Amino acid sequence: MIFGPTPIEEAKGAILAHSLRLPGKVIKKGTVLDEEAVAAIKDAGKRDVITARLEAGDVPENDAAERLAAALTAPLVARSRAATGRVNLLSETAGLLVLDARRLDGINAVDESLTVATLPNYTPVAAREMIATIKVIPFAVPGKLLGVAEAVARGGKAPVFAVHPFRPLKVGLVLTELPGIKESVMEGAVEATAARVEGLCGSMLPVERVRHEEAPVAEALGRLKRAGAEVLLIAGASAVVDRRDIGPAAIVRAGGRIEHFGMPVDPGNLLCLGRVGDTPAMVLPGCARSPKLNGFDWVLQRVFAGVPVAARDVMAMGVGGLLKEIEVRPLPREQAPRVAPPALAPRRARNVAAVVLAAGRSRRMAPLNKLLVADNQGTPMVARVVDNVLASHARPVIVVVGHERDRVEEALAGRPVIFAHAEDYAEGLSASLKAGLAALPADVEGFVVCLGDMPLVSGPMLDRLIAAFDPEEGRAIVMPTFRGKQGNPMLWSREFLPEMLAITGDVGARHLIGTHADRMVEVEMADDAVLRDFDTTDALKAMPGAGRGG
Template sequence: MIFGPTPLEEARGAILAHTVRLPGGRVIKKGSVLDEGALTALREAGRREVVAARLETGDVPEDEAADRVAEALRAPLVARSRASTGRVNLFAETAGLLVLDARRIDRINAVDESVTVATLPPYAVVEPREMIATIKIIPFAVPGTVLQVVEAVARSGAPALQVKPFRPLQVGLVFTELPGLKESIMEGAVEATRARIEALRGTLLPVERCRHEEPAVAEALNRLKRAGAELLLIAGASAVVDRRDVGPAAIVRAGGTVEHFGMPVDPGNLICTGRIGDIPAFVLPGCARSPKLNGFDWVLQRTFAGVPVTPRDIMAMGVGGLLKEIETRPLPREQAPKTPPPATAPRRPRKIAALVLAAGRSRRMAPLNKLLVTDPRGTPMIARVVDNVLASHARPVIVVTGHERERIEEALTGRPVLFAHAEDYAEGLSASLKAGLRALPPDAEGVLVCLGDMPLVTGAMIDRLLAAFDPEEGRAIVMPTFRGKQGNPMLWSREFVPEMMAITGDVGARHLAGTHADRVVEVEMASDAVLRDFDTTDALKAAAGLAAPAR
């Protein structure tokens, strides 16, 4: 590939390296292939050359290269986005555990600087449609020989990226008792265990409570086996301190074997793993009584995903295994991810405010105010939209009122939102937008502009937009799409607020995305909710999704 200043006479078919804004408002985006029309516009603007990339024989364009790498890495239960600006994202199609061949990913990244693959940490817990990896081609083209080596490495052996779905296991729990142990402690431990199991799509069988004695525990294990338990857990009234202690000895007495005792994860050191026949059996560490993250979580997640947990696997958990809170390094483990933490502290979450535009006069549904029309559960449309936004990480949530201000505020009674009133709402959408922008907190790094008549956009969808936002990386405007069609809501970096404040008339800010095309990132969604607004009663009646409550 030839890169650098290129005379227009030699630029036909070249790839533009930087966005060019021409007089009259025309924008030629970075990455555009220069055709005769673009070259003519450049000449008329007085340009004589551009910075561009010209492909040589054997070069593969960035989107095609990203597409080929993605296909080489694809596996069952892994979906992908379309290639755009040399990037393809990979997503989990189901809830499960991300299993990586880390050495193979390293080998791919070591082939050439032009091809990169970034993933979540190994054994990350993922939800459906969660991004697990991104493939980015750095230059505008890759030599074909480099791409062939990358494809060969990616396809060698089992898939390098796999999502192991969680299995709906039936779990048996034996809780041992000693005189003087408070009932509240036992109840708390059972509920913490139940919550862990249900989060992984499992079911907890009726709990067996017995004396803290080897024979009694062994008998309880056998009763749970007969009840259909596919995983056996022992929560001791007293922490296990040796392979020959009550819990491990009961596993052996019930016909099983003890495979490993202890782990290099704190909290979680005193765990014991074994099995009775083909049923895994674990003696839980004392910290498992708490809902906070501990080493047992890592073992449990792999077990539910059908990933073997051998003694060597447990011994390899020490790097990143220090989870204990200490005075100089507090960690809110109630909210900690149930995956090994990164080697460095995560970046502070960005503060993104949300504007919900609810000032319009609803002329197409007059005399009704569409925002106050209720769904089959009696929830006004504006309340459903606000509930969905509140289910996301966007804060604060600012509702812009105008037409029937008092009724809108009454419909949102009790919800933790702020209100901004647009006195001039009759002038159109831009007036509502500017009223909301004036109410932004000074420390907001971005603003999510939500429409009050789009009740099918969920909090999870909004969080996907927030996760894509990174102005430093060029992702300063985030736009949802469905099958290539652009939708709402849109997320804007604060740097665009002055331009948004200059908009007039019954229009929003979407046209600014064309002016700043090189700062836009599109996020493909799994449903058309981001395209669906409701302006008529017929549209509302046809909206089957409104029958379900907002999450």
């Protein structure tokens, strides 16, 4: 690829390296210059332009990203369409992500032009969650280099990416008791364990509560195994301190064996791993009574995913095994100060507001106002939208009103929102948008623009957009997608306010993406809520929870 200034007379067919703002026209970076574009640049008085020109054997960025993605795609791994040299890989199911780190390092070592970034190895993932992103850095890659990367990707017995689905296992829990132990402690252990199991698609058998003695625990394990338990857990009233302690000894007494005691993960050091026949059996560390991440989670995730976890696997968990920042403990824990140590400063949360557009005249639904159509519970559509937004981390929530202002405000009475009145709402969408933007506090870093006729977009979906928002990292516009189709709502950095406030007519801000494509990131969603608006009678009738008109 040849990169650099190109005389305008030779620029036809070259790729524009940087966006050009010309009188009345913007030519985006990455555009293949045709005769019309060349003429426009020449008319603007430019004698040359910075371009990339492909040479024989070069593969354009999107084609290269698609080819590398195809080489990395495996069962239960899907991929997005290529855009600006990027393809995202997605998990098709809830499960555990297992990577071949050596081959991934090999791909990234082929050339600086090809990059693959992934989640950490052994990360639990949800369906449609992004697990990796492939990015081609320049506008084209030499075909020979791409071929080497493809060969590395396909060169193993197993795929580079493997998603092991979580299995619906039945879990048996033995809870041991000692005199004086608080009932709240026992209940907390059951609740935390059940939450973990259900989060991995499993289910709990009735809990066995027995004395903290070897024989009763062994008998309880046998009862649970006969009841169909596929995983056996022991939560002791007293922490296990040796592989011959009551919990491990009970596993052996029940006909099992101990495979490993202890792990280089804190919290979670005192996990004991064993088996009764082919059934995994574990004595839980005391920290497992808490819902916070600990070493037990790492082992349980592998068990549910059907990924082998032997002693050597546990001992390999030390790098990254310090799960919280703690002070050095020079004293036995019983003598240590009862003061929580200072935690590492968390990543600063972005200050993101929400603007809900609810000023339109619903012309396609006249004489009904679609925003006031109530569902079977009597909740107007606009209230469903606002309640979903309030369930997210976006604050403040600004609702733009105009048409039937009093009725819309009445429908939202009692909700902690700010109303912004669009006096000229009849002029179109841009008027409503500008009224909402004018009401934004000066300290917000970004804002998500929500449409009043999209009631299926949930709070967690909005939070996924907020989590992806990072202007310093180039993610200044966040767009939701479903199976590659772009949807709403969109999140914008405040840097775009001047351009958005200059929009006129019955249009929104979506066209600005063309100018700022390099500042946008797509976030794939698990369902099509981000594509579904309801602006006709037929659509409203088909809406989940649809009911009477208003």
